Amino acid sequence: MPLLGKPAEIFDRDVEWAELARFVADDRPGATLGVVSGRRRQGKTLLLYQLAQASGGFYFGATEATSTESLRRLGEALGAYSGSPGPVHLPDWGAAVDALLALGRERPVTVVLDEFPYLVRAARDLPSIIQHALTPGRPERTGSRARLLLCGSALSFMGGLLAGSAPLRGRAGLELPVQPLDFRAAAAFWQIDDPLLAVRVFSVVGGTPAYRREYVQDDTPAGPDDFDAWIVRTVLNPARPLFREARYLLAEDPDLRDTALYHSVLAAVAEGNASRGGIAGYIGRKATDLQHPLTVLEDAGLLVREPDPLRSGRSSYRITEPLITFYQAVMRPAWTALEQRRGADVWRRSQRRYASAVLGPRFEEIVRQWSLRFAEPELLGGHVAEVGAATLTDPDTRTRHELDLVAVGEPPPGDGPRPLLAIGEVKWGRRLGRADLQRLERIRALLVRRRPGFDAAGARLLLAGGHGFEDDLVDAAAGRADVVLVDPALLYGLYGR
Numbered sequence: 001m002p003l004l005g006k007p008a009e010i011f012d013r014d015v016e017w018a019e020l021a022r023f024v025a026d027d028r029p030g031a032t033l034g035v036v037s038g039r040r041r042q043g044k045t046l047l048l049y050q051l052a053q054a055s056g057g058f059y060f061g062a063t064e065a066t067s068t069e070s071l072r073r074l075g076e077a078l079g080a081y082s083g084s085p086g087p088v089h090l091p092d093w094g095a096a097v098d099a100l101l102a103l104g105r106e107r108p109v110t111v112v113l114d115e116f117p118y119l120v121r122a123a124r125d126l127p128s129i130i131q132h133a134l135t136p137g138r139p140e141r142t143g144s145r146a147r148l149l150l151c152g153s154a155l156s157f158m159g160g161l162l163a164g165s166a167p168l169r170g171r172a173g174l175e176l177p178v179q180p181l182d183f184r185a186a187a188a189f190w191q192i193d194d195p196l197l198a199v200r201v202f203s204v205v206g207g208t209p210a211y212r213r214e215y216v217q218d219d220t221p222a223g224p225d226d227f228d229a230w231i232v233r234t235v236l237n238p239a240r241p242l243f244r245e246a247r248y249l250l251a252e253d254p255d256l257r258d259t260a261l262y263h264s265v266l267a268a269v270a271e272g273n274a275s276r277g278g279i280a281g282y283i284g285r286k287a288t289d290l291q292h293p294l295t296v297l298e299d300a301g302l303l304v305r306e307p308d309p310l311r312s313g314r315s316s317y318r319i320t321e322p323l324i325t326f327y328q329a330v331m332r333p334a335w336t337a338l339e340q341r342r343g344a345d346v347w348r349r350s351q352r353r354y355a356s357a358v359l360g361p362r363f364e365e366i367v368r369q370w371s372l373r374f375a376e377p378e379l380l381g382g383h384v385a386e387v388g389a390a391t392l393t394d395p396d397t398r399t400r401h402e403l404d405l406v407a408v409g410e411p412p413p414g415d416g417p418r419p420l421l422a423i424g425e426v427k428w429g430r431r432l433g434r435a436d437l438q439r440l441e442r443i444r445a446l447l448v449r450r451r452p453g454f455d456a457a458g459a460r461l462l463l464a465g466g467h468g469f470e471d472d473l474v475d476a477a478a479g480r481a482d483v484v485l486v487d488p489a490l491l492y493g494l495y496g497r
Contacts, residue, residue, distance in 0.1 A: 034172060195491065334346040364389070384408070392446065
């Protein structure tokens with residue numbers, strides 16, 4: 001079967017569509033299983049519905065319902081799909097799964113069960129039933145070419161479907177996460193050409209497609225001068241769904257039961273408390289008491305723990321969803337005023353807080369992602385394998401040096417030290433100057449002297465500024481291959497167009 005062309009309704013998602021199209025086009029005998037996951041609003045349903053439509057397959061979107069009602073709805077959908085005079089009678093989930101596999105008796109057929117966690121909530125043994133149905137050698141499996149896709153937004157649940165001793169471990173031939181759009185794709189999706197405006201919008205709504213379409217009804221900033229007004233009329237407007245979205249993101253995941261605690265943890269991280277000890281101090285808990293809530297937030301895809309490249313065993317936490325950072329830093333402290341429709345006043349008072357807690361950290365993350373995904377290897381002296389923020393301690397002077405970016409290259413053959421490709425300073429709110437370059441030069445010399453498992457001799461000195469660079473830095477960087485100046489235009493690939 002030839003691979004399906006991606007429908008025009010789907011923006012970006014070329015990699016995801018290609019993987020799905022390849023999975024459903026598999027002509028070999030035997031039913032196969034795939035798992036698709038991702039946070040809500042990322043376009044998973046559109047992807048899978050269009051896939052089923054394009055391939056002539058079957059799509060079923062589950063709802064919160066009892067097991068009996070779900071079986072009845074599934075039977076009605078199967079009857080309509082197969083052209084039966086009435087619903088297909090499904091006495092139990094074993095019969096239902098076999099009926100789904102039977103759709104692939106004559107040809108490869110896409111079979112989608114969307115919002116799969118809703119079904120399992122009412123029928124806890126459903127994963128085990130599917131495991132049994134896909135037992136090697138079972139006639140219902142070998143005689144079918146159904147391409148069964150299970151999809152869900154509860155990341156902690158979906159991640160556990162194929163993990164450890166879970167019933168479906170080893171049964172799936174596809175495990176596809178649908179991530180938010182990256183910062184470049186998000187700018188194209190919002191149709192924003194100005195890179196400074198693109199950073200500001202991304203720092204609030206990130207790369208979630210639904211936030212433009214359904215949540216603000218395609219209301220995009222008309223230009224840089226419209227950004228403040230856009231924030232007030234969309235994100236800070238109680239009549240728009242985006243206003244309460246950050247709260248709903250926590251309420252939707254069934255594993256996030258103690259929402260007050262999780263909001264406090266996220267508020268701590270949004271305030272710049274990135275370590276476990278810092279979070280514990282902010283919320284008034286012992287660091288040892290945070291293992292469970294931090295793990296739950298990680299499993300839910302709302303927090304990510306990033307190791308410090310220069311300090312083994314040390315790590316920091318970062319909020320993955322920009323809207324949650326914006327909510328915790330700007331909206332939550334002024335919630336009553338916002339509900340009273342005083343959004344313009346709140347936004348006017350929040351400018352400094354927005355810049356320091358939201359825009360600055362998100363710009364740093366954009367630069368790190370650029371170095372990992374988009375920077376030319378020649379620019380940074382090699383292929384970047386890992387990137388993160390780091391802290392370096394100078395034992396001689398007993399000082400700590402914060403680095404916004406440390407880019408590590410691929411391990412060399414043998415047992416040699418890994419190449420440290422770049423160290424960087426990233427600032428949104430001020431122009432970088434010669435003093436910033438001199439600071440990085442001193443840190444590089446310290447790294448070369450200490451040799452903490454890396455070869456830092458050829459490390460590039462990267463300076464990224466949201467508002468450009470002082471003339472003395474531009475002059476100092478001229479003709480030096482080891483100094484890389486990064487501005488928003490370079491981040492968004494605007495040079496050379």
